[in-house]
Structures are given as C-alpha cells and as structure tokens.
Amino acid sequence: MDSKSYKMKFIDEVMSFDEFNLYWKKILISGGLRAWRKKCSELIWKNEMLNSSKVEDLFYYNYKDEFDWNKTLQFISNRNIYTSWEIEKDDVWERSYKIKNFLKDLPTYEVLYKRDVNKIETDQCIRCKNGVEDWDHLWICETNELTIKEVLELSISKFEESLLKEEKHEKIKFLQNINFSFLKILYEKSEVLLGKEKYWELIRGVYNRKFNTLSKIKMRKKLLTSFGVFVSMR
Template identity: 30%
Template sequence: MKMYNRIKYKGEMLASEHLMDIFHLNVLQEYDWNTTFKFIKKGTNVNRFVTNALDNEIRTYKINNFIKELPKYEILFKRGNNAIITEACIRCYNRTNNHNVPENWDHMWECTSNEYTEEKIMFNALMELENEFKNNTIKMKPLKHVTVEYITLMNQTSKILISENTGRHALKFRELAKGLYNNQLNKIGRTEAKKEMVKVIWERNYLNIREKILYGYRDVQKL
C-alpha cells in the first residue's frame, strides 16, 4: 500500500499543470533530472534514511516549490479561503497603479518590494563560501576556478521557463529558484572537485533564495 501511494503521489506531482512547460519542452534536454530529483528528495542530512524536523521542512518546501504550490495569495484566493479577498500581492497593492498584480509563483521572486534580488543572493552565497573556505586551499581553489563561469551561466536566459507576469523567458536564476539543475552546469570545470563545487554553490544559492526572498516575503513565516 505504501508503494502504491508513493507511485500515485509521484504520478500526480509529475502531472501537475505547473510542470507542463518543463516536460513539454524536455526534448531540448536542458536539465539534469537525476541531480534535480536527488536534490528535491534530500533534506539537510546526508543520510536520506535519517530525518528530523528541519529535514522534513526542507523536503516539503522543495516539493511544493517545484510544483508551484507554495501558499501564495493566488492559490489561497482560488481555494476560497475566507480570509483572502484578492489574489493581488498585498505589498504591491498600494504601490502601483494596477491594483491587480497577482501574487503568483513568479511574482514572489520578481516583486519589486523584495529586499534581495536573485542576483544579489548569488553574489552573497559566493562570498559566504569564500569566507568559509578561506583557510581550506583544497576547497578554495575549485571555488575560484568555477565562479566566473557560474555567474555567467546564471545570467543567461532560460530556454524553458517563461514568467507568468512578463511573458518573457526568465533568467536561469529562476530555474535555480525552482530547483532545476541545468545541464550546462555539468560543463563547468573539468575535474570532479570543480564539478562538486558547482553543486555546492548551486545548493547554497537555492537555500539562500528560500531564506532571503521567501522568508522575507512571508515575514519569516515557516512553510
């Protein structure tokens, strides 16, 4: 029964309307699905058979974020939550002429009221790691080697993701925010140490986006 429920859940997740874009255009082979799904399943503990409250929280966030089911006003309004009378972003409501800026998944990252941008968070993540590895030559060397290529790639336009709000292709930062590991990341660095460092940067970047943008957006409300 557990196996049946697990398969059913995975099937429902993959059939989500919010994943239609990435699977419909999968012919482009943009993403490393093995790395992507391993990351989504992983909490904070290296042993996936050992879990704690933080592990469960992180995993739940990753799954809900991947299928765009975070508790934003657009979803709560459509569900008929009595306390929600509009799908508009409450922070943009009095700051724009258009009072109907929907608080959808893309808007959470694009909102001009955000204290941090995706790009600023990337640079902060790199500086954090540089500070952590300053006395560790083995890790500092690959970090220095892959940084420029990583920054360049993240600033490129995604071939798949299109913002619901602008109608334009988002930058690869948005793939990162969603948890999609782009295949181009695997081409950065020729050694295993450098390739592993790219994943370290990417994961730190992802978690910092969650903390700096989403928690700031929700006034540090746990999801």
C-alpha cells in the same frame, strides 16, 4: 430563523500532527520518516511529480534536454545531503519547501485565494498592491530588499564563508575560479522558460546540465551540486 446541518468527517491520520504531511493527487503522504523516504525513492512517486501539470512549463520546450533530472530530484528529496534514516526537523521542512517551490505551489495569495482559505479575500500582493501575488511575483516584487541577481551573488559569498569556517581552502579556490563561469550560465537566456534567464530554473530547484561542464572531476562535481543547492535555497 432557518438553520442548516452539515455532515463532517474527520480523517484521523490527517489530524495527527506529523513531521510532514502532503496531499498528492488526493493521496495523503504522511510525515512518517520511513514512509517519506520510501516515497522519495520510488519511481512511481518521481514519475507523478515530473508528470504533474504544475511542471508542464519545464517540459513543453525542453527538446534540447537542458535539465539534469537526476540532480534535480536529489535537490528536492535532499538526497544530496542526508543519507541515513535520521532526519532533523529542519530537513523535513526544507523538503516541504523544495517540493512546493518546484511545483510553484508556495502559499502565495494567489494559491490561498484559489483554495478559498478563510479570510483571504484577494489574490493581490498586500506588500506592493501592484498585481497578483503568484510564485513569480514573490521574486520580483518591488518591495523586496534585494533583486534576484543580488541574492544569487550574495549566496556565492555566503557559500564560500561556510567553506572557510570548515577550512576547506582547496574547494574555496576552485569556486573562486569558476564563479564567473557559474554566473555567466545563470544569466544566459533559458532555453525552456521562454523570456527568462537560467537563474529562474535554479531558484525553482532545477539543475541545468551546463553546470556539469564546469568540471569533470567527480569531487568537484559534487561540490557544484552542493553549491547549486545552497544558491537555490537562498
């Protein structure tokens, strides 16, 4: 019987189970809190993300400068919520999700199959068995309990409930006044993602500049940003 020998190499820093590990262009970004926060704030890191081939679809037709990239990067890095060095474990995993979601690199069967992950023999959706399970399919699979629009509308109610618990009645009133306008923007055709509505931008974590037109008051603009984050994470 023939036998083969293979050389194996262990990378110590990868083997250490840290809060968050991410490979970026063959460079390991470890889960060390300070290192991660530094990477989030470095211009080089941001440029690498925005120049990634995985987000070319967000730039190809973006001649009208539709997106507010500052707010988008705040979404992804959670800088709109956390300002100190102390970050809870849930926040770290939320960051991981946001980055992979933005890059359409969530562990779908398409992604796992391409990476040749052990025992993944097909890229087809195992729920509906009707097509490749890629990032888009996750949102439109016929076996989903809710449609994207139903999720968005339910998110608005849940956000208002969270404000009600904190007794922020003035903010609730503002949101109720702009709910229709907010949804109207979401249901418009995207100027960048051809053939899709603007809500496809938001669920990917991209903030459209049109939301900035809903209020000129700084405090309310911050509320809109938080509202957008909440809806995009549902």
